[in-house]
Amino acid sequence: MSLDVRLTANPAAHPKHIPSIDLPAPATLPGDQALFLSEGVEGLDEGAHFLDTLTPDEWAKLKSQGRQLSFRAGQAIFNQGDGHGGIFIIEAGNVRVFYTAPSGREITLAYWTKGHFIGGPEMTGGGVHIWSGEALSDCRILFLAAPALKKLVTELPSFALCLLQGLAAKGRCYSAMAQMLGTRSVIERLAQFLINLGDRHGVRDGRAIIINAKVTHDQIAAMVGSTRQWVTMMMKRFQKDGLVAVTPRHIRIERPHALMEIVSKRGT
Template identity: 50%
Template structure:
């Protein structure tokens, strides 16, 4: 079995809802935490839903802004939510794209303190909003939910640790190559030895994730294309040689 087949196979169980995306050395860990509520019984899920407020939110809308006071969390049931940080100079970096099963709004889930990053809706989403007071009440009266909450926060911590490790130890070229591998693993459609990435990606979006400029991303993608690693068109991006692209990260 090739490296491509092994890694993609490990992610297929998340195909129905789509995997979260962030910079990580191990794409198979991307969706850790998506099932953090799985230990709850049906009646406990019903109690959880009764405590929350379901909301449908259109793409582009903000859930919270950097500096806002923590007020609660949003459980993602459909769509994608992006978390991002804006530096004092105005430079923006995308931290992650979160998909169904994940939540955003931590780490101060009981409320208080200030958000250190922002979240907006990347694709039209349906979320369940739980205030900090409701979360505290559920944690105090439902032990299984309290354990779920801790496990969810642990998973988040690991996600952001993986991101920091990539940003701190990998060159921007390696980060871009790894990001393309991640998108190929999570949303690639197999065509022979090629993987057609079925997620619409702009150079601005790629730049915001790897911490580069749009111009640099365009130039580097062109270099990858000339070497036969990928092909780029207005419609899609295709990984032509998965193993050679992966080798860009293993150097």
């Protein structure tokens, strides 16, 4: 269910003013940078640069040890419960990584973009994937199998250092998500996620911020650890309180400071 559905049931609940500024077509999540649940947007894309220090010759050797894979939008790259066989480096496209509970409920761990690797935490084989990865758009992936990884780590110390940096970036990502889930109420997480979307995809219109991105209730619920029904209810409440408004194409944050006040109130 998209945010442009159900939220306009009460016309008196949101402002009459409709943004007059020209905007490009709304982006689809995650855009051109990674996205995960965090207390801000700083550092969201650190992991995309973990191989930047490799020389052209080292890159050529890395690619020679890998296997090029292509995935269509909607295809599974790996599935929760599958055996680990190596890592996947995203060369083009966007990927969603998510965990599925026994009940069938999903939580999105992150949206990854070009430059990031997925398929951890196991690096050299053994064990099973504890979450799944799916292509959100057509993707080009460089797969490094466990034997190739071991060979590269042994023969290219610079690659081993890059891998450590990549793992550190992943650790910070999942630590940020765990901190949000463990210390913030669900309404705080929703407010923070809207703020982050405003920082990433926002366009100023006076005091308001227009989030120029397509996002659904299901996507928000999976990011903040809630249900679509709860997100729908809270977005209606935010709209009634004048915090947000919704047009057929955009989410408009009318009172950014009010959302920040929700985020700053612990234990709400």
